[in-house]
Amino acid sequence: MILENVPTIVEIKKAIPKRCFEKSMNLSFYYVLRDISYAFSSYMILLGLEGCIENSYVLIKAGVYIGYWILQGTIFAGIFCLGHDCGHGSFSNNGILNDTVGNILHTFILAPYYPWKLSHRVHHKNTNNIDKDEVFYPIRENQDNPRKKDSLLKNLPFFAFGFGWFGYVVKGYGPNGRNISHLNPINKHFKGIVGFDL
Template sequence: MSESKAISSSLKARNDLAFLSLLTPVMLFVSGVVLSIEYEGILYWIGQLLLSFFFLQTFILVHECGHLSFFKTRSINTLMGHLFGFLSFIPYYSWQQMHNLHHRWTGWRDKDPTTESTVSPSSSTTKNSIINIAWKLGIPLFYLSYKLSNYWNLFKIKRFLTPKKYQKVKTQIGMYVVLYAVLFYFFWEFIVQIFSLAFVISLLWKELVIMTQHGHIEIPISNNKQVKPITYLEQVKYTRSFYVHEILAKYFLFNFNLHEAHHAHPAIPAYKLSAIHLEKPRKPTFFYWLYRAKRMQGVDYIFKTSKHTGELF
């Protein structure tokens, strides 16, 4: 990101802090695997829960590496981004390209490739009923749709990228598929026993985090008119942060909950975001957002905004 030239040296990425941040996911992974292998009953389930938090963190970390701002060194960001992307089932390069477009077009709901599908609900009563049921029951339908449509769907990706970048996306997606196939062929039973349940649980955590960030916010629609990207600082009003205990935010979410600060300064690494003060109230808390959002129908939360429902968070 070009913004990196403008930020204070005290807020720039540092390799030592970045690697230090990885202690938490390493501990979650090791303890989760040991408990899942060695024990049954409650300890097995604790292991699965720890692994589910690990998978949530891999998603957050591929986001950070995609900005090339988590580590100071570009090559390390790329290398670790592929590792975290692989663990998250998100091809790193397609994530990076589509997510950069998200930051470019935040503030125009139909121009942002990650929100264009939320402009209007389906005309199908059946589909809308499925969305509402999934939302109420905590089935991560939105996150799965978000991930598959934005980072695996080559037909969609082709609309947004140059031929050269699109070819690179195709190549890397193909490499990911081959690697997944090899691992599942040789280690199928181990993967299913130790990781599959934890990964499924992590989908719920990922959906809840993703849905806080831009959902049910009044965001302009360009209606195919010629518009310019909105500046980073102006994007803040089209994003939402949520707040939890500082220890949880720092060590488990890597400040990923501070989404307003992230959009205002996307080149600042996650472990420095808490130093950014936007003179906004520290709300909502996560559980306040969860209570209010889950009271709504899924189609209302996803496809409507506060302008339609009057629901503010």
């Protein structure tokens, strides 16, 4: 199906008011304080509930903790997104402030900010490149599916809850040769990078 009269990216950008592209440091910090207060409040609620469920059935305790993990995980995803915006420079007009806030936010949720920022830059540079993108890699029809050869755990959806992120940070994700470790300073993506380049 061929679509006719589809606007170009330039036409779409021209149709969006300029104010939508302006960075607001006040609004950015509002989101940071809001998400941190959500994380703190949900933890305080859990502490309050622990006293109430101390003598409860195991299933009730499990339900409370699972609910907390899901809620806190969702809040942490929001905090990650704020750090992501810092990495893209859309948090504020000040690069040092962006990196400082991004580093603090990502440290809070155990995400290595600077290595992630570098690998994310590589990801954007290679978006839609079937041979170079280390995050999204479709399988060609005439190619063996490496996902079938991966371990069973890596393919189970529940693996991502709790363990998947740490696996991605330590080993990376993708076929051999394209996965990157965010903790290995001699990884090919970090070659030639020194502290002040970050």
